[in-house]
Amino acid sequence: MHDALWMGAASLLNTLGMAWLALSQERHRDTVCAGQHPSPTTPSPPTLRRWRLRGAALLALALGLCLWQDGAAFGSLLWLMLLSASALAVALQLSFGPRALRWLLGTSRMSANR
């Protein structure tokens, strides 16, 4: 149970991190927002940088969690494998159900306006 919890958390952190990185690319932002009214404004470069930073921070957090829970050998291996898996998950989500990622932009637009 304990294992399932922290591994689930690590997977989630990695996936969210990868999703932020993907959304900092215009092409994917467009697919996610397709058909949205009013069409969202393009985030400013500092905002995009902040998104990338946030994505990277989440990945780093997942690495920390894996290392802490699973030791250096298993932890780094697990994180690397999860990294690939979560990036694939984000890519597939973007191709088959991009709208499900819209809420991420919602929260980030708020932070962008601040």
Place this chain on the structure above:
Amino acid sequence: MAWLHSWAGVLIGSLLFVVFWMGTLSVFDREIDRWMMPDTRLDTGLLQAPLVLEGPVSEQIERLTQGASQWSVVLPYERAPVLRLSWRPPGSARPERRYLHPRTGAVLNEAETLGGSGFIYPFHYSLHLKWKDLGYWLAGLAGLAMLVGVVSGVVIHRKLLADFFLFRPRKQLPRASLDLHNLTGVLLLPFHVAIALSGLIVFMGIYWPAAPWAAYPGAGPVAAQQAFQAEGMGVYRRPKAGRPAEQAPALDSMLAAARQHWPGSEAYFVRVWHPGDANSYVELRRSPQDQVPLGLEQLYFDAASGALLHEFNEAPVMRVQRFVSGLHYVQFKHWMLRWLYFAAGLGGCVMIGTGFVFWLESRRTRHARQGLAGVRVVEALSVASMPGVIAATLAFLLANRLLPAQAQAGDLGRAELEMAAFYLSWLLSLAHAAWQGRQAWAQQLWAVAGAAAAAVLLNALTTGMPLWRSLQLGQWGVAGVDTALLCLATASAWAALRLRRHRTRHSTPSRHTDRSPALQRTGERHA
């Protein structure tokens, strides 16, 4: 470098797919064993109680291995709750193997099969080609081609970061398959590099046999090899005394001593040398379950007194090699990583498969126009090596469930007949692919879907353990194989339907290539 990528892929891709497919299945070889050997599906609750070797188990072993110069057992664990006994009968060249009940020592009827660990796993690294180690070299070549493909692929990828997450499944087949090829290639890059490189390092003794000669200058090649073996991997030998032993070895207290010696771990393998002789001794090896490295730690005990004779721990540099090996072998207990390895292996299969599809689709029209045979030949080979090898694997499973227990045909026993089913189906798939050309993809995918569903059905009918029952009993291995087969059936049927839709939507093949100049560019540099 596009020419290098394409040539390496087209020439060795078929072989690489087979190695990748078998390797992916090997991640769950013990689970496939349980599926194929119904009598060994023991209750894992048996593992709760500590193992006792002395008594019924050792009596059984003594009976079976009469006169053998040594015998060994792999102790039961979660993935294989049975004792695996091996010995070489006196005067026989072939080792014998039996599965024993860990409590009673009863010989379990494994229905004469090599199973996952005896057929699929060795196929992964040796292709069952024993002549002059040819299979090892071919597998090594595949590993090398993988590295070449990964590196050249990164170099020729125009927009690696811009296309990092890009997959457009609704585009035309060549574009969609190239997207998927890039996606699986780039996102699984760490896995692909690590697995190909570690695969080569695992067999360094075969691929670089000269390395020990340099390490032990002056010694001849054979002596250098032996010295390396002894110093690097640990070898302890003691000759026979020629007098009978006074008592049987106290195996259980040796196992307890090993647990003390390796805190948090235990022995997974026990070998008795010169059983029954006064100089008999016992070899124990440390379980690789709790760590990434596939360690070589060994303990040797005197069989009569139980005194520790010799202890081996590998040197730090060897430890590095064993870490890399451990990364490849996945013998540790970590279910999440095991599944991730399996998924990444399948991702690798997808990468190789989509690479072929892209190559074929972007050349089809031009080759037909210019009268080149390239597409036809490569298509037949790739169909046979991809859906074909999957279908052949399923034929192996189906034969396992269909052949009667005492099946015999000429010199071939039941286990050989199962292998024959594999090779014959594979040959059949090649002939069918050569004959049917482009249609063969969908047809063989349908064959895979049907065979996978049939295997699940046959398991339910012949072993009385349908999926819900295996789940109820906690037979995770059997349940996992059944589930994977159902997923395979669904995925192949989906892919076959998808192919047909692609064909009908883009009816004339010329539109595939002529309308995508970008694809032409990457595809046309060579043919």
